Amino acid sequence: MSESSAPSLTTQKTILIVDDEPAICWAFERTLEANGHRVVTAASAEEGLDRSRMDRPDLIFLDVRLPKRSGIESLPDFIALNPSQPIVVMTAFGDLDTAVSAVKNGASEYLIKPFSIEDVQSITSKLLSKPTLTRKNTGIKRDRQQSSSLVGTSPAMQQIFKQIALVANSDLSVLVTGETGTGKELVAEAVHRYSDRAAKPYIPIAPVAFNEELIESELFGHTRGAFTGAVDDREGLFERAEGGTILLDEIGDLPIRVQIKLLRVLEQGHFTRVGDITPRQCNVRIIAATHRDLNEEVKHERFRRDLFYRLNGIHLLLPPLRERTEDIKPLCEYFLKCIDREKQSEELSPELLHDLAQRAWPGNIRELRNAIEHAAVVAGTRALIIEDFPEPASTPKQDSPSAKQTPEAMVTEWTEEKLSDPNTHDLHSQLFSMLEPALIKAVMRYSKNNRMRASELLGMHRSTLREKMRAYQIDQNSEP
Numbered sequence: 001m002s003e004s005s006a007p008s009l010t011t012q013k014t015i016l017i018v019d020d021e022p023a024i025c026w027a028f029e030r031t032l033e034a035n036g037h038r039v040v041t042a043a044s045a046e047e048g049l050d051r052s053r054m055d056r057p058d059l060i061f062l063d064v065r066l067p068k069r070s071g072i073e074s075l076p077d078f079i080a081l082n083p084s085q086p087i088v089v090m091t092a093f094g095d096l097d098t099a100v101s102a103v104k105n106g107a108s109e110y111l112i113k114p115f116s117i118e119d120v121q122s123i124t125s126k127l128l129s130k131p132t133l134t135r136k137n138t139g140i141k142r143d144r145q146q147s148s149s150l151v152g153t154s155p156a157m158q159q160i161f162k163q164i165a166l167v168a169n170s171d172l173s174v175l176v177t178g179e180t181g182t183g184k185e186l187v188a189e190a191v192h193r194y195s196d197r198a199a200k201p202y203i204p205i206a207p208v209a210f211n212e213e214l215i216e217s218e219l220f221g222h223t224r225g226a227f228t229g230a231v232d233d234r235e236g237l238f239e240r241a242e243g244g245t246i247l248l249d250e251i252g253d254l255p256i257r258v259q260i261k262l263l264r265v266l267e268q269g270h271f272t273r274v275g276d277i278t279p280r281q282c283n284v285r286i287i288a289a290t291h292r293d294l295n296e297e298v299k300h301e302r303f304r305r306d307l308f309y310r311l312n313g314i315h316l317l318l319p320p321l322r323e324r325t326e327d328i329k330p331l332c333e334y335f336l337k338c339i340d341r342e343k344q345s346e347e348l349s350p351e352l353l354h355d356l357a358q359r360a361w362p363g364n365i366r367e368l369r370n371a372i373e374h375a376a377v378v379a380g381t382r383a384l385i386i387e388d389f390p391e392p393a394s395t396p397k398q399d400s401p402s403a404k405q406t407p408e409a410m411v412t413e414w415t416e417e418k419l420s421d422p423n424t425h426d427l428h429s430q431l432f433s434m435l436e437p438a439l440i441k442a443v444m445r446y447s448k449n450n451r452m453r454a455s456e457l458l459g460m461h462r463s464t465l466r467e468k469m470r471a472y473q474i475d476q477n478s479e480p
Contacts, residue, residue, distance in 0.1 A: 013128055016057035017041045018048035019090065020066055028061065031117050032124065043067070045074035052081050059127055061111070061120075064091035064098060072098065075105045086127040090115075092471065094158055096150050099165035100194045110165060112158045112433070114471035119429045126425075150186050151334045153473055154324040155433040160187065160316060167314045168194040173266060175251075175311045176289040178318030181366035184289040185249060187316055192245040197285060200244030203237050208253040215258050217274050226275025238271055238282050245285045251311065252292035252303060259304045262286075266310040286311070295416070315421050317414075321364045323438065325357040326473055331365065332356070335372040347383035350475070355386045437472040440465070444474070 015037050017028045025041040032039045040055050042048035044067050052060065060078060062071040071089055078087055089102040092113035102110050109123050150161070167174060168191050176184045185204060192202040207215045217226070221236030237246060248254070254262070265271050266286065270279040288311045297303035321327070332348055361367055375388035414431065418424045440458070447453040455462045469475075 012036055012038055013058040014038045014040065014055050015124070016048060016051055016055065016060045018043075018045065018060065018066065018071065019063040020044065021063075024063075027117070028120065031120055035121065035124070037124075045069040045071065045077075049074065049077055049081070052078060056082065057085065059124060060085065060087045062087055062089055062107075064089060064102075065093060072101050072105065075102065075107065079106045086130070088123055088127070092473075093153070094161060095153075096161040096164060096190060096194075099158075099161040100168065103165040103168075104194075110162045112155065112162060114433075114468070116429050116432070119426060122426060149334070150183060150190055151330050152324065152327040153330055154319075154326045155437060155472065156319040156324045157327060159430065159433070160318065163314070163316055164190050164194065167191065167316075169196050170314070171285055172313030173285070173311050174287045174314045174316060175294075176287065176316045176318065177294070178291065179320045179362075179364055180291045181364035182318040182320060183365050184291075184318060185247065187318065188245075188247040188287040188289060191287060192247075192285075195245070195285070197244050201241045202245050202247070203241045204247040204249060205237055206249040207258065208250050212255050215255065216261065219258070220261065220271045220273055222274035223276045226273070230275065233273075236271075236273065238265065238284055239280070241284045243283055245287060248286065248288045250290055250292075251288035252290040252294055252297055254303075256302075256304065259307050263304065263307045263310060266307070312420055314423070315417060317417060319434070321361040321368060322359075323434070325441070326437070328356050328368065329353050331368055332372055335369050336376065339373060339376055349383065349385075352384060352386055356389075359392045436468070437474065440468060440472065441474060444469075 015028075015032050017025050017039060019025055019028075019041070020043045025043075029039045029041065040051050040057065042051050046069065048060070048062070051057075062075065062078065064071040066074075071091075075087065075089070079085070086108035087106065088109040088111050089107040090111045090113060091098060094110075094112065099110055108127055111119065111123060150157070152158075152160075164187065174188070174191055176187050178184055188204065189202065192198060205218070207219070210218050216222075217230075217234070217236065219236050219238060221234050221239055222230050224230055224233050248262075261271060265282065265284075268279075269283070270281045272279050294303055294308050294312075298305045298308050329348060332353075356368075363370075371389050374390050375384050378388040379385070411431070415427065418427055418430070440454075443454045443457050444451075447457060451462055451465055455465045458465060460468075
């Protein structure tokens with residue numbers, strides 16, 4: 001990899017790295033000093049604040065997990081020292097609350113470990129080239145009693161948490177796609193809950209649940225006499241959701257006639273009740289969800305191209321469970337706690353988790369939850385074993401965005417979807433963070449967890465493999 005040419009001394013910037021891992025600090029120093037910057041490091045929040053006062057850095061990289069005081073807790077203190085200074089929060093152990101807390105407390109970026117040199121260079125260049133930063137004092141406006149039910153430690157879910165945090169306070173429409181059971185409605189609810197609209201209504205609706213003739217009335221309301229049975233004026237869901245958020249689930253099945261009216265709402269900010277001629281203004285954020293490939297629906301003229309572009313302001317693609325099997329353990333623990341079986345959640349054996357990871361899970365998170373609840377009933381008070389679980393469901397139909405294709409076709413489709421988002425960046429690191437863990441886990445399974453054999457097959461040193469397994473949180477209880 002070629003390094004960027006160093007800037008002149010007149011453009012040299014001071015960059016502070018706050019991380020208690022010496023190897024991380026060394027990598028930052030080597031990379032950023034090669035680009036002509038001055039790098040200072042600190043191993044704790046307290047030391048970082050002292051260095052910030054002395055050195056007045058132009059940019060800070062701040063780790064979440066620090067001794068005594070976390071990066072999130074100390075973030076406001078760093079901002080108070082210099083409100084215009086960009087700060088990048090780093091973590092390998094984030095959840096949705098962490099990502100949202102970082103962004104809402106003033107982080108300029110949220111960097112997920114492991115990251116590449118290219119990631120660091122890209123973020124550094126982007127933030128240092130921006131004009132003086134002005135922060136809004138947004139605070140964290142959320143119900144502390146309502147914790148997120150989005151669970152996952154995999155790199156793929158870390159990316160989803162980051163995206164939710166970054167888009168929550170935008171008014172752009174959001175399109176959430178993924179196979180059935182991957183948690184699309186949970187993501188939509190999280191976007192609303194962490195947004196400035198959280199105190200206003202959140203109304204989820206699946207238009208396909210209604211008779212086609214009644215969908216318009218449900219969404220936009222009707223006037224008395226508009227159709228047989230319309231005995232009174234009635235407001236629709238867009239009026240009831242004023243100031244809040246509407247989730248249109250399974251948007252891919254919306255009739256073309258209704259698609260036209262929805263497009264008008266998105267483009268002009270108003271709608272008309274059925275049977276009325278007077279437009280009504282509305283202030284509603286729209287989140288759409290579907291298991292269908294809308295690109296294909298557009299090609300076959302089953303979905304309007306202009307509506308697709310308007311809905312696809314921000315695209316969140318949820319991975320199927322079979323592509324993030326490292327999340328099976330935290331998901332099982334969460335579901336067992338939900339049904340008050342905390343003791344059983346502490347007794348999930350490695351053998352059981354291994355067997356569960358081998359299943360295809362065509363129903364994804366929903367299927368796993370049903371299986372856990374079934375197993376808990378069968379097991380009673382003892383620890384769960386694989387025999388307690390129902391037989392695996394059949395494999396999914398090959399009509400979803402995650403359907404089996406050639407590797408080149410899958411990468412091409414993923415890239416095209418990402419490029420449809422004007423805010424897309426760091427495509428290489430995003431793709432690499434999804435593919436590399438799957439490659440390592442497949443080779444480890446093939447080599448029966450023999451790291452020496454796996455490192456030979458992968459063409460990397462054993463110590464490199466060990467570090468990657470640790471970074472991706474892949475079980476390392478294997479032969480050396």
